Amino acid sequence: MAFTQTLAIPRKKTEKVDMAGPLNKYLQEQYGKVMADNFQGKVAELQRLRNAIQLSSMDRPSHAKYLQALDAMVVRNWKIGKGDLNLSFKWYDAFKTSKAYSAQDYPLEKASIMWNFGALISEEACKMDRGTSVGLARASNAFQEAAGMFAEAGKEASKLDPTILDLSPDCLSAVELLLLAQAQECEYLKTKTENPGPSDEDTAKLLSELAEQVVIMCTNACNALSSSYLASVKEVKEKWTATLSFKSRLYRIEALRQLAKAQEIEKQIGPQVALLLRAKQDMSELIKVAKSFGKSMEGEMERYQREVDEYHHDANERYRNNFSVKQDVEENISTTLEGEQRVGSRLPPDLKAAGKFSLFAGL
Numbered sequence: 535m536a537f538t539q540t541l542a543i544p545r546k547k548t549e550k551v552d553m554a555g556p557l558n559k560y561l562q563e564q565y566g567k568v569m570a571d572n573f574q575g576k577v578a579e580l581q582r583l584r585n586a587i588q589l590s591s592m593d594r595p596s597h598a599k600y601l602q603a604l605d606a607m608v609v610r611n612w613k614i615g616k617g618d619l620n621l622s623f624k625w626y627d628a629f630k631t632s633k634a635y636s637a638q639d640y641p642l643e644k645a646s647i648m649w650n651f652g653a654l655i656s657e658e659a660c661k662m663d664r665g666t667s668v669g670l671a672r673a674s675n676a677f678q679e680a681a682g683m684f685a686e687a688g689k690e691a692s693k694l695d696p697t698i699l700d701l702s703p704d705c706l707s708a709v710e711l712l713l714l715a716q717a718q719e720c721e722y723l724k725t726k727t728e729n730p731g732p733s734d735e736d737t738a739k740l741l742s743e744l745a746e747q748v749v750i751m752c753t754n755a756c757n758a759l760s761s762s763y764l765a766s767v768k769e770v771k772e773k774w775t776a777t778l779s780f781k782s783r784l785y786r787i788e789a790l791r792q793l794a795k796a797q798e799i800e801k802q803i804g805p806q807v808a809l810l811l812r813a814k815q816d817m818s819e820l821i822k823v824a825k826s827f828g829k830s831m832e833g834e835m836e837r838y839q840r841e842v843d844e845y846h847h848d849a850n851e852r853y854r855n856n857f858s859v860k861q862d863v864e865e866n867i868s869t870t871l872e873g874e875q876r877v878g879s880r881l882p883p884d885l886k887a888a889g890k891f892s893l894f895a896g897l
Contacts (some may be wrong), residue, residue: 753778818847
């Protein structure tokens with residue numbers, strides 16, 4: 535079983551902002567010329583960071599440092615607006631890129647920077663080597679950190695006009711859920727990679743629970759996308775929702791297969807055959823969907839289907855003449871699967887490493 539497609543979040547675009555001129559003027563008015571002159575280097579650094587944002591060339595530490603600088607300005611009550619710190623920020627929707635939003639305030643700037651920080655981390659997660667246990671662990675961590683940034687963006691975006699659609703609560707929550715679903719998938723694949731041989735009962739049950747949790751989280755993310763502003767975005771409908779729906783079907787089959795292995799080890803033949811029958815039935819539907827992902831994926835899923843069919847056939851043949859087993863199959867065909875969540879949103883360590891309000895320390 536393999537489905538390696540992952541989804542990165544697109545970055546938001548912005549217009550260039552003159553930070554240095556208004557900020558130098560404001561500092562001189564508030565603290566005097568001498569103090570303002572002493573901080574010209576810091577102001578120039580802030581301008582450099584803002585320019586990098588406009589050029590989409592910011593790395594993790596730079597995102598964190600700029601956010602800390604904005605926090606420093608908020609804490610010092612440096613008010614933005616005409617007659618105060620005359621800054622105006624303009625950002626474009628991450629999906630409908632011709633739609634722009636402007637504001638003379640911190641929340642739009644901060645929430646948008648947090649969005650881009652999370653998007654950057656999601657790009658890193660998608661580039662990780664998911665063929666190894668170490669790579670999968672790193673990808674899982676990165677997806678969780680990306681989710682943490684979108685959760686944090688949601689706190690800042692709650693202060694914004696709800697007409698800023700990509701920063702609306704339902705949109706940010708849907709993106710967070712999508713990232714966490716991918717982190718959970720990495721946790722499943724990591725555990726499976728670390729246990730390549732025949733599974734014992736506990737490992738098989740754990741793999742089933744991890745796979746079922748992928749199903750739950752992909753389904754939740756898919757539902758959240760469909761009920762948010764993102765439902766109107768073509769790329770989301772054609773790629774994101776389709777991918778999550780496909781993974782929900784795929785990992786349900788994998789959860790059934792792994793639980794069937796546990797039942798086989800326990801010599802619970804009726805439940806095993808029932809689980810494999812469900813997996814076989816679900817596999818037929820999955821093959822139809824796989825065609826939309828190209829010939830390579832269709833071929834991969836056809837190989838997977840043969841594995842499921844053979845596993846079911848072997849189990850069924852061995853016990854087909856046992857009436858009690860047939861009865862057990864009927865009784866266990868609707869066995870409820872349980873999930874185990876291994877992931878959660880968390881902030882990247884870069885934020886702490888940036889140092890609290892270091893850019894304007896002394897003011």
